[in-house]
Amino acid sequence: MNHTAEEMMTVAAARELRDGQVVFVGIDLPSRAANLARRLHAPGLVLVYESGTVDTKPAELPLSIGDGVLADTALTVVSVPEVFNYWLQPGRMDVGFLSGAQIDRYANLNTTVIGAYDEPEVRLPGSGGAPEISAGCREIIVVMRHRKRAFVDQVDFITTFGHGSGPTDRALLGLHGSGPMRVITDLGVLEPAPDSKELMLTALHPGVTVEQVRAETGWSLEISDELGETTPPTERELTTLRAMKTVGAGRR
Amino acid sequence: MAKIVSLTDAVAEFVHDGDTVALEGFTHLIPFAAGHEIIRQRRRDLTLARMTPDLIYDQIIGAGCARKLIFSWGGNPGVGSLYRLRDAITAGWPVPLEIEEHTHAGMANRYVAGASGLPFAVLRGAAGTDLTRHTPTVTTVRCPFTGEHLTAVAALNPDVTIVHAQRADRAGNVQLWGITGVQKEAVLAARRALATVEEVVNELPPEPGAIVLPRFTLNAVAVVPGGAAPSYAHGYYDRDNAAYLEWDTISRDRETFTAWLRDVEKGDPEKGDPEKGEPGTKRRRP
Numbered sequence: 001m002n003h004t005a006e007e008m009m010t011v012a013a014a015r016e017l018r019d020g021q022v023v024f025v026g027i028d029l030p031s032r033a034a035n036l037a038r039r040l041h042a043p044g045l046v047l048v049y050e051s052g053t054v055d056t057k058p059a060e061l062p063l064s065i066g067d068g069v070l071a072d073t074a075l076t077v078v079s080v081p082e083v084f085n086y087w088l089q090p091g092r093m094d095v096g097f098l099s100g101a102q103i104d105r106y107a108n109l110n111t112t113v114i115g116a117y118d119e120p121e122v123r124l125p126g127s128g129g130a131p132e133i134s135a136g137c138r139e140i141i142v143v144m145r146h147r148k149r150a151f152v153d154q155v156d157f158i159t160t161f162g163h164g165s166g167p168t169d170r171a172l173l174g175l176h177g178s179g180p181m182r183v184i185t186d187l188g189v190l191e192p193a194p195d196s197k198e199l200m201l202t203a204l205h206p207g208v209t210v211e212q213v214r215a216e217t218g219w220s221l222e223i224s225d226e227l228g229e230t231t232p233p234t235e236r237e238l239t240t241l242r243a244m245k246t247v248g249a250g251r252r
Numbered sequence: 253m254a255k256i257v258s259l260t261d262a263v264a265e266f267v268h269d270g271d272t273v274a275l276e277g278f279t280h281l282i283p284f285a286a287g288h289e290i291i292r293q294r295r296r297d298l299t300l301a302r303m304t305p306d307l308i309y310d311q312i313i314g315a316g317c318a319r320k321l322i323f324s325w326g327g328n329p330g331v332g333s334l335y336r337l338r339d340a341i342t343a344g345w346p347v348p349l350e351i352e353e354h355t356h357a358g359m360a361n362r363y364v365a366g367a368s369g370l371p372f373a374v375l376r377g378a379a380g381t382d383l384t385r386h387t388p389t390v391t392t393v394r395c396p397f398t399g400e401h402l403t404a405v406a407a408l409n410p411d412v413t414i415v416h417a418q419r420a421d422r423a424g425n426v427q428l429w430g431i432t433g434v435q436k437e438a439v440l441a442a443r444r445a446l447a448t449v450e451e452v453v454n455e456l457p458p459e460p461g462a463i464v465l466p467r468f469t470l471n472a473v474a475v476v477p478g479g480a481a482p483s484y485a486h487g488y489y490d491r492d493n494a495a496y497l498e499w500d501t502i503s504r505d506r507e508t509f510t511a512w513l514r515d516v517e518k519g520d521p522e523k524g525d526p527e528k529g530e531p532g533t534k535r536r537r538p
Contacts, residue, residue, distance in 0.1 A: 027330055050356060051278050051431045063493045064329030066279025068484050071430045077461055080278055080303070080434045081364050084357035089376050112353075117386055123338045125327030127355040128304075131378030161380035173379040174401065246330075247493060 003233045005186035006145075007241060008205045010036060011233040013097075013143045013184040021094040022046040024133050027065045029143040030097035032244065033184075035061055039240050048093065050129040052083040061246040069247050084129070088136045091176055096137030098130055098180075099144050102155045105198050105219045107142065107162030107180035109134070110155035117157060130160040139181045146185035152218040163197035187213050189230065193222065203228040254424025254470035259448060259479075262472040263289045266444050271411040272299040272322075274363075274442065275308060278433030279329060280486060283416040284308050285479035286448050288516050291315040301410055303359045303434060307482070307499050310334040311516070314509050316346040322408070323351070324359040328503075331496050335503040345506065353383065358390055358405045363434050365407035366441025377403025413442035416480045417465070418487060420449045420473045421456050429462035430486025436463050445469060448476040450488050 003011075013033035017023060019042040025034045031049075035058065038045045046055045051066035055075035062070050071077050078087070087093070100109035101124050111130060115121030134140050140162075144150060162180045163169060170179050183190040189203035200222035201213055206229060214221055233241075257265075267273060267290060275283045287308040290298075294317070300309050301322040306329065312318055314336030326337050340349035354362065357375055365373035374393060379401075384390050389406040415435045417428035426447045428435065439445045447465065452475055456464065482495035502508050 051280075051433070053431065062330070063496065064279045064491070066329070066431050066433075067491055067493075068280070068430065068486055071280070071486060077431055079432050079436065079463075080356070081360040081437060084360055085364075085375070089357070112382070117382075120342055123326075123341050125333070126323065126325050126353050127358075127378075127381075127383065128325035129356040131355045131381050131383070132357040132376070135376060135378045158380065158382045161378060164380055169380065175379060176376075247491075 001233070001235050001238050003238055005205065007233060007238060008230065009143065009145070009184055009186040010241060011237045012189065012205065012230050013141065014040060016141050016182060016184065017042050017045055017095065020044045022048065022092065024048050024050070024088060024093040024096045024137055026098050026130065026133070027062070029099050032061060033143055034097055035244060036237070036241050039244070040237060048083070048087060050080070050083060052078040052080055054078060054083070054087065061244055063246050067247055084132060088132055091136060091138065093137040094139070096133040096140045098133060098140060098142050098160065100130070100142065100160065102150055102152050103142060103144060103183065104152055104155045106165055107183060107192060107199055108155050108158045108164065109142070109160040109162060110157045112157040112159045114156055127159050134160045134162065134177070134179065135175050136177060138177045140177065140179055142180050142183040144183065144185055146187040146213065146216045148216050148218055151216060163192055167195065167197045187216065198222065200224050201227065203230050205230045206232045254467040254473045256420070256422070256424060256452065256473050256475070259285060259289050259474040259476050262446050262474045263293055266412050266446055266471055267295055268411070269295055270297045272301060274301040274410040274413040274438050276302060276413065276415055276433060276435050276438040277480065277483065278303065278431055279491070280431040280433065280484060281416045281428060281435070281480050282306055282308055282483035283414045283448055283479060284481060284483065285476045286414045286416070286446065287312055288519060290317060291513070292517055292519070301408060303356055304329070305334060305337060307334070307496065310336040310499070310503055313337055313340050313349060314346070314503070315513055318349060319347065320350040320352065324354045324356045328496060328499060331500050336509060339506070352387055352389065354387060354390060354405065355383065358403070359408070360434050360437070362389070362405045362408035363437035363441050365405070366409040367437040370407060372404045372406050375403050375405070379403070408441060410438065410442045412444040412446065413438045414446045414448070415439060416448045416485070418449065418485055419451050419453050419456065420447065421453055424467035424470060424473045425456060426465040426470060426473060427456045427459065427462050429459045432463050436465065439465055439469055444471045446472045446474070448474045448479040450477050450479070450485055451475065
């Protein structure tokens, strides 16, 4: 079965999640991948959304983080202060699943502003739940389309702290979790180098070259000595992904 | 003590020019009809507070009612940007907009502190981000017991909070359920509070997971069926996702937005969203 780069990214992201894990899910790409994992190899995956829906099992994908389908199918629905204070903050979440407009070589994320804060070129939505998700989850997986304007040497604004500027920054700031451990893109997989925490290319998706990835990355990207190739999506993965519909989209 | 009044009278009496106003509802139960009434009554110089400005604040900002926005995530959920918000921040149209931004956890805890009668709230927060350099109402505090450095956020006490709920009883006690967001905290933190509701019943039947805002926490309740559309009211009607997609086109351009605004100004305040006429698909079980 032929697949698109976007489908490869979603499938690769879904494979990162293991059955039984508790995942704090961001909307859009992360939500799609988490829901795919739950339909495939991780039926016992626990999805938590910042709208306070805990262990939700939506039959269709939500368009927003607080769609009714999330509340209808949740084990329990808690208030927004509660989901952050009782559930995220103390470290009950195994994995945080995030995306962003910009990411830099230390996996810091920007969803606030392109350009200067006071005179922005493009004003983006802002923080949402992401900063505390990155601070509080045991590990973070980032899902993002690989484009040169998004993969930058330094983000214009650190909305969500990744590894700061090196291996000791998270510990110095008292951040509990291990931070971004994998960045899944539509071209391949990046992981922080164990010593420097700088993102390096560890896997290519089928048909993608190192040159392509370098051309879409705004810093001189290191390539892992053990560069792997992602297994292409199986027929079951693709069929399941394509069958997932978003609630109410295209009704008109 | 809550009195049951018309939406027009409630906004006229309790929302004033220059107020800090919070219209809360996390994706669910967003008080759109009340927001449109604020536009119709041409309130000015408002400081708008809301975790997710959503379409409703895009509309109020585009109408020129606000001079400041306090928020934590300003997008069209699942769709893209809020273009009226962007235009106000980057081009000052129709009037300049000052912003004060937080994280979701920060905003939620600001309401918690406000509701608790405390000057600030403590959270682990997100150290290392650029937010603290731009937001004066977030800082760090040292724990007096362990010496740990933690994040502190100032309490948020709106002059008036407005929420939408499923129902009220005749005495003005208000019940809401589904995703309950920060509505309880936002109401309890406010100096004045209003609720719009889908319906008034003789007695509030028990509902799993519901919260109740007792009548002495509210100043006024107005019956506005469909008052949350195009967001949704759990058990009554679904989120109109198509309308959220459509807003992307309306909001993008000053002219299409102005045409939309003229329609709202002609709308009937007691009928919810004038664009839709009907408040979504009613699916409430008897």
